[in-house]
Amino acid sequence: MTIAESPSPALGSSQPTTWWHGAATPDELGRWSAVAQEVADALAADVVERDRANALPVAPVQLLRDAGLANLLVPVELGGHGAHWETAFTVARIIARVDASVAQILGYSWLNQACAIFYGTDAEVTRDVLRRSASLRAVWADSFNPVSPDLSLVFDTDRYLLNGRKAFATGAAVADVIVAGAVAEGGARDGQFLVLALDAHRGGIAHLGDWDNIGYRASASGGVEYTDVLVTDADVIGVDTEEPFSSVVTPGVQLLFGNIYLGIAEGALAQAAELTRARPNSWFLSGVDRYADDPITHRVFGELVSRTTAVEALADRLGRQYDEVVALGHATTADDRAAIELAVARLKVVATEVGLDVAGRVFELTGASSTKSATGLDLHWRNIRTHSLHDPVDYKRIEVGAHFLRGTVQPVSLYT
Known part of the structure; x- marks a missing residue:
């Protein structure tokens, strides 16, 4: 299969200023959030078993196609659904509450498909790529990993x-x-x-x-x-002409990570709440009849929920901000790019910290019985512990701190 059918792009050829416009409406967010929840519910049926098997996620990827999510961001006139990045990040977050692996595949699919726009130098080629991708309901991946030797x-x-x-x-x-x-x-x-x-x-x-x-x-x-x-x-x-617009894809990748970590925290809290409500009896010193009535349980949930909600507010704001930046298209400046990079870095720091803390501490609320393999509560922690090592979060802290103190911006890369 060849995804592009037009002649290949040439430097300096015609490319529109922008491909993305406007912001997500409440109807758009509501519609696709509902679709994402349906997908998440379907994935939940065997997520623990699939994790144990370490099997290729063939059926989950087909589920994404059938739900229309592969074409979520393709313009309507090219056969897609014409949604916005704010909606896409919200969808990924909802799915990550149940299955971060599948949410990651989906988010990468959107970002790699968007490379036809971010790096495209010929509008007709870009249109053909997106039109053909939509007709195939294609799922995209990449092998850009910069820590491996160049191809x-x-x-x-x-x-x-x-x-x-x-x-x-x-x-x-x-x-x-x-x-x-x-x-x-x-x-x-x-x-x-x-x-x-x-x-x-x-x-x-x-x-x-x-x-x-x-x-x-x-x-x-x-x-x-x-x-x-x-x-x-x-x-x-x-x-890759190294213009600021093309490199805006990287803050998009990091924003995806922040939303997935947030989704993991939300999923861990939701499962922990369900387990706690069903937990019989209470600790003998608590003075209450059930663990769900214990003030210590309330205090820990209160702390974890409050911190997670704060990350959610930041992620929601950045989803809309990312739409505003990509709408600039080839008019994007280095300052525009730096602003979204730093904003996303701040999210990455707190989403990592809160996600790891929440996914680990929910066991304090659910007790020893929740460590059974069949319960699968550990999946949230194992997922975020694994993925949060993708690129060291300490360098995000340094990036944010150096800019705060000295106004410096890190060199553009596939990690910043």
Whole structure:
């Protein structure tokens, strides 16, 4: 499968100022929040079993397609639903309350699909990419992992060949499209950093299936290896020209993380509340009949719920702010980009801290019986403990503090 059908983009060709407009309405948020809840309810039926099996999430990904979520952000005129990023982050958060792995795959799908816009240099190519993606209900993944060695893209006679290995590629093994990037060596594209959209199962692409971590076990986050993968002009969806707009995708990734961590905290609290209400008897020194009536239980829930609600308020505000920034399109300035980067970094700090604390401390409320494997309460903590190591949160603290004191902004990267 080739996701782009028009001629490949050329530097300096026509691209509209913006692809995204306006803000989510209450009706939009309500409609897709309800869809997300239906998906979450369906995932809840076997989330513990799927986690134990460490199996590829084939059925959950199909559920996302069938619910219309693969096309959530594609413009209506191109066959999608035309929703906003605020809505998308809310959807991911709702699903993360039950299954952070699947929420991650979905969020990455939107962000990788959006690479056709962020990096696109030709409007017709971008339209064709999005139109075809919508018609296929395609789920997208990527192998951009910057801590792995760069991929090699070398011209050979009349085409390019892609080689290399990326250690992590979340969702790639169950996706339809995988985004990759490399600096072209030789040929007409020599020296350009090309952004590619490839059939995830094209010849020469091997999904290594080597993901076996304590959390995010249903995220299909194993490595991917490219061996002489044929790349043609039709696979090129954009060129990284290092303009501020293209790099706005990275704060979007970090904002996704913050919403998923928040969703994990909300899910842990909801499950803990259910277990606590059903918990018989009480601690013998408490003076009450049931654990749900114990003032200590109320105090701990009160603390955890209050802190989680504060993170929710910040995440909601940033969802709308992100829509405002991406609506600037190619008019985005370095200052615009820095402002959203720093705002999202602040969310990342508190969402990580609160998510880890909540997912761990709910056991104080639910007791020893909740540590049974069948209960699955540990899934929330294992997921956030695993994913929160994606990039060190201490560097987010440094980023925020350095700007607060000295006005400095970190260099643009795939982590900042």
